[in-house]
Structures are given as structure tokens and as C-alpha cells.
Amino acid sequence: MLFNSIAYLIYFPVVVAVYFMTPAKYRYICLLISSFCFYMSWSPKYTILMFFSTLVTYLSGVLIQLSNLKGNLQKKEFEKKLWVALSFTINLAILFFFKYFNFINESFTSVFNHFGVNWWVPNFHVLLPVGISFYTFQALSYTMDVYREDIKAEHNFVIIDLKDETVFDAFNVDTHGDNTLTIRK
Numbered sequence: 001m002l003f004n005s006i007a008y009l010i011y012f013p014v015v016v017a018v019y020f021m022t023p024a025k026y027r028y029i030c031l032l033i034s035s036f037c038f039y040m041s042w043s044p045k046y047t048i049l050m051f052f053s054t055l056v057t058y059l060s061g062v063l064i065q066l067s068n069l070k071g072n073l074q075k076k077e078f079e080k081k082l083w084v085a086l087s088f089t090i091n092l093a094i095l096f097f098f099k100y101f102n103f104i105n106e107s108f109t110s111v112f113n114h115f116g117v118n119w120w121v122p123n124f125h126v127l128l129p130v131g132i133s134f135y136t137f138q139a140l141s142y143t144m145d146v147y148r149e150d151i152k153a154e155h156n157f158v159i160i161d162l163k164d165e166t167v168f169d170a171f172n173v174d175t176h177g178d179n180t181l182t183i184r185k
Helices: 006-021 024-042 046-067 073-114 132-147 157-164 167-171
Strands: 173-175 181-183
Touching: 006 024, 024 046, 024 157, 046 073, 046 132, 046 157, 073 132
Parallel strands: none
Antiparallel strands: 173 181
């Protein structure tokens, strides 16, 4: 569903209406369902990818915060850096695979062939998930905010999922360092 399509022109007002009819304490669930429906309208299989990225980000945030409770400063810093490194590695690996693998593979093939070395690794023919860069960098930003103790780790997986989703931007909603969701003006 494109932002400039008739389907979106119908979908958006329906979501807004349902959002405001939903009791305030459950609105985040409405946004989560709406966001996943929006994303699945493009490619349902990539919701698994988004869920995995969100799970990694959620766990890293919780584990970083648990590391803050350690008494030994050296061990605490080591563990925090370990969780940040794992989160960054996994999230950036996903981004690399979908966005840059074929480009780098073709570049290596050209360079090696130029020097007479037979290099052949097949390209992957996959569609680029919508907004993969956006939600990857949102995930990295959240991880760093928890690491620097600018924010506390979110313990509600649904909320972290909302903060991590690219499709959340489809509804012009922003998150802030104080862990609140607000409508952008």
C-alpha cells in the first residue's frame, strides 16, 4: 500500500477513527495492529524480519539495563558493551544482507575477475523490505540511548515494537527519549 494510493487514503482515516474510539490505555495496541497490517499489505513475510529485529533490540535493552545493576564496574561495562555489540551486529547484518549484499558481491566479482580469479557467489533475489534502514537505525538509536542511560529499557515488548517499527512513521507518530509516544505537529 503506497502512501499516495486510494487504499491508503481509505486506510489512514479508518485507523485514526479506530484509534480515537479505543480507550486511551489500549491505543498503543491499536497502533501496533494497524502498523503490522500496513506492513503486511506490502509483504507479510517481512513482518517476521521486523519482529526478529525488534526482539533483538528489546532483549539488548533489557540486558543492558540488567548489567547496570552489577556492582563490579569493570564487569558492568564489559557486559553493556557486549549487548550493544551483539545488537548492532545482528541489526546491521540484517540491513547489510537485504540492502548491500548484492552490490558488494558484484563488486568483488568484478575485482576478482579483473585479476583473473574465478569468484562466483550467486546474488540473492529478494525484495528490499520497506523502511529497513529506518527501523534498523531506530533500533540502534534505542540501544545506544539505553546504553548511555539516557532512557530506561522498555519492559513492555509491544511498546518497544511500536518504537522500532518503520511503518509507525506512516501514521506520523514520533517517539522521544522520555519513552512517550506523541503525535508530531
